[in-house]
Amino acid sequence: MNARRLFLLLLSALALAAIPWIADGLLGITWVRILSFAALYVLLALGLNITVGYAGLLDLGYIAFFAVGAYTYALLSSPQFGLHWPLWAALPLAAGAAGLFGLLLGTPLLRLRGDYLAIVTLGFGEITRIFINNLNSPVNITNGPQGVNQIDPLRIGGIDFSQALHVGGLEVPAAYMPCLLFIALAAAVAWASTRLEASRIGRAWQAIREDPLAAAACGIDLRRYKLLAFALGASAGGLAGGLFAGFQGFISPESFSLTESIMILCMIVLGGMGHVPGVIVGALILATLPEALRALGPLQQTLLGHVWVDPADLRMLVFGLALVAMMLIRPAGLWPKGAGR
Amino acid sequence: MRPLLSATGLGKRFGGLQALDDVGLEVSAGHIHGLIGPNGAGKTTLFNVLTGLYQADSGTVQLDGAVIGGLEPHRVVAAGLSRTFQNIRLFAGTSVLDNVLVGAHLRGKEGLLGALFPSPALRREQARLRDHALALLDYVGVGRHASRLAGELSYGDQRRVEIARALAAEPKLLALDEPAAGMNPAETDTLRELLERIRGDGTTLLLIEHDVKLVMGLCDRVTVLDFGRRIADGVPEVVRNDPRVVEAYLGSPASNGAGAGPAEAQRGSSPTSPGVAT
Numbered sequence: 001m002n003a004r005r006l007f008l009l010l011l012s013a014l015a016l017a018a019i020p021w022i023a024d025g026l027l028g029i030t031w032v033r034i035l036s037f038a039a040l041y042v043l044l045a046l047g048l049n050i051t052v053g054y055a056g057l058l059d060l061g062y063i064a065f066f067a068v069g070a071y072t073y074a075l076l077s078s079p080q081f082g083l084h085w086p087l088w089a090a091l092p093l094a095a096g097a098a099g100l101f102g103l104l105l106g107t108p109l110l111r112l113r114g115d116y117l118a119i120v121t122l123g124f125g126e127i128t129r130i131f132i133n134n135l136n137s138p139v140n141i142t143n144g145p146q147g148v149n150q151i152d153p154l155r156i157g158g159i160d161f162s163q164a165l166h167v168g169g170l171e172v173p174a175a176y177m178p179c180l181l182f183i184a185l186a187a188a189v190a191w192a193s194t195r196l197e198a199s200r201i202g203r204a205w206q207a208i209r210e211d212p213l214a215a216a217a218c219g220i221d222l223r224r225y226k227l228l229a230f231a232l233g234a235s236a237g238g239l240a241g242g243l244f245a246g247f248q249g250f251i252s253p254e255s256f257s258l259t260e261s262i263m264i265l266c267m268i269v270l271g272g273m274g275h276v277p278g279v280i281v282g283a284l285i286l287a288t289l290p291e292a293l294r295a296l297g298p299l300q301q302t303l304l305g306h307v308w309v310d311p312a313d314l315r316m317l318v319f320g321l322a323l324v325a326m327m328l329i330r331p332a333g334l335w336p337k338g339a340g341r
Numbered sequence: 342m343r344p345l346l347s348a349t350g351l352g353k354r355f356g357g358l359q360a361l362d363d364v365g366l367e368v369s370a371g372h373i374h375g376l377i378g379p380n381g382a383g384k385t386t387l388f389n390v391l392t393g394l395y396q397a398d399s400g401t402v403q404l405d406g407a408v409i410g411g412l413e414p415h416r417v418v419a420a421g422l423s424r425t426f427q428n429i430r431l432f433a434g435t436s437v438l439d440n441v442l443v444g445a446h447l448r449g450k451e452g453l454l455g456a457l458f459p460s461p462a463l464r465r466e467q468a469r470l471r472d473h474a475l476a477l478l479d480y481v482g483v484g485r486h487a488s489r490l491a492g493e494l495s496y497g498d499q500r501r502v503e504i505a506r507a508l509a510a511e512p513k514l515l516a517l518d519e520p521a522a523g524m525n526p527a528e529t530d531t532l533r534e535l536l537e538r539i540r541g542d543g544t545t546l547l548l549i550e551h552d553v554k555l556v557m558g559l560c561d562r563v564t565v566l567d568f569g570r571r572i573a574d575g576v577p578e579v580v581r582n583d584p585r586v587v588e589a590y591l592g593s594p595a596s597n598g599a600g601a602g603p604a605e606a607q608r609g610s611s612p613t614s615p616g617v618a619t
Contacts, residue, residue: 192457195456195457196453196456196457199451199455199456200442200446200449200451200456200467201451201452201453201456202456203435203439203442203443203446204443204446206432206435206439206443207432207435207443207446210432210433210434210435211430211431211432213394213414213430214426214430214431214432215432215443216393216394216413216414216415217392217394217414217418217423217424217426217430218415218418218423218443218444218446218506218510219415219418219419219423219444219446219447219510220415220443220446221413221415222415228453232453
């Protein structure tokens with residue numbers, strides 16, 4: 001039994017590790033980069049799924065945690081303050097800072113539910129972005145709208161995730177490295193999510209989501225479990241933010257707009273709220289869809305002899321249609337919980 | 342003997358309505374204690390105050406010597422008082438077994454770290470809680486539905502699951518808000534057996550019930566509320582013949598002026614009125 005589990009674990013690890021090679025082989029090297037971003041979105045969606053999907057706390061300002069994580073990493077590992085903390089210290093701190101921010105933000109929200117919670121979190125998300133945008137005077141902390149650049153690449157021990165790596169006779173190209181790191185971390189968060197979901201904590205969250213009053217009457221401390229959901233979701237966002245900063249080498253407040261919060265929420269709604277495999281599928285689809293639709297430009301050229309609709313516009317059109325169709329055909333998501341029952 | 346639950350001087354006002362007015366309640370350990378009264382008498386308000394869902398304006402509540410008045414709901418459960426709701430509040434989209442496991446929340450210790458990397462002791466604890474929850478479902482008679490969604494069950498079975506969920510917290514006092522509501526006579530009979538069995542196994546029961554026959558046949562003591570006041574308290578035989586109780590249920594033409602008309606009409610529709618008169 002245990003040997004079989006170990007074998008399956010190794011097999012899935014190998015399958016995940018093969019993703020960049022397969023993507024590169026089938027679709028080209030740009031898709032490795034696209035998949036790296038997609039893996040970051042999977043991380044974000046899994047984090048938001050804890051807050052929204054498990055505990056039922058509708059958070060429309062989730063991107064703020066991503067921003068806090070990104071800026072924490074950036075300020076600790078860039079020439080901005082001349083700090084160059086190693087990844088193993090800066091990345092956990094990015095996740096921790098975002099988690100702490102989640103606690104701070106969650107505390108005044110404990111009494112709010114549903115629409116009210118959504119509106120206030122939306123406000124918090126925007127406030128965070130505007131705050132970061134203006135935090136360049138009187139003391140320059142975030143460098144304002146110019147953003148922070150020359151952020152240290154992701155590097156741990158002797159492994160630099162922006163350089164090619166030679167393991168034995170195998171060369172792992174530089175472009176594959178961040179992709180592999182992000183896939184590994186996304187897999188770890190997915191694993192932790194499923195463990196949490198089936199645990200005492202997960203049951204408490206589900207109880208709160210379905211009926212807070214009855215949950216309290218079962219002995220569940222609402223305050224504590226709501227804050228835990230906020231903090232855990234936020235730290236996953238912060239982790240993704242730190243990785244994003246190290247991967248891009250440059251961040252600015254523009255990356256943390258409301259549309260991003262909405263997009264991540266769409267991912268978990270599209271996939272199936274509260275269901276880890278569904279959330280992953282939703283994130284992958286929405287993160288890669290824009291890139292896949294780029295092909296519509298050349299397609300129009302060959303079929304119609306002229307690009308009638310700019311692919312960038314078409315993307316939003318298809319996205320909108322897809323969401324409307326989803327709500328009509330599969331309101332619970334593409335792969336909701338219990339679909340196989 | 343010191344009562345298990347003792348509440349004194351409880352008051353609760355909603356705007357212009359005095360829902361509870363200097364209400365006292367003593368429940369002895371090992372008893373089935375009935376709480377009756379016409380519609381709007383304040384029974385559920387009293388339950389909500391006792392279980393921490395409402396904050397009382399005045400008064401004290403003690404459970405087994407510990408003050409529980411003013412505590413938050415989850416702390417009341419931790420102190421040993423669990424409840425069910427008048428309009429069933431199960432987690433409908435959750436399995437019946439998980440409903441009961443949520444009820445056992447305070448019996449487990451598994452935290453964040455334990456959820457991710459359970460120690461053998463935690464694994465054993467979770468397995469034990471699971472077995473206990475299944476046993477409880479058998480105990481209340483819905484064991485065969487353990488893996489179904491709670492919302493799919495029949496009304497009577499949902500009430501039983503709710504009792505199992507409350508029992509999972511291993512309370513000293515189990516407070517049931519109209520457990521027989523909506524049940525047919527056969528279901529009520531099995532419910533009566535269940536409640537007697539729970540009492541026999543060492544849990545004290547406090548019971549709001551409209552089925553007066555059930556209350557009179559089952560309860561060791563009965564407290565009667567009317568307009569937020571305690572108007573009678575004692576063994577069923579005495580309470581049922583108390584003139585104030587009869588008056589509360591049927592109204593007293595002699596003492597009521599014209600203004601009492603609507604109130605009487607409302608009470609007339611209450612399912613409690615027949616039965617007490619006999």
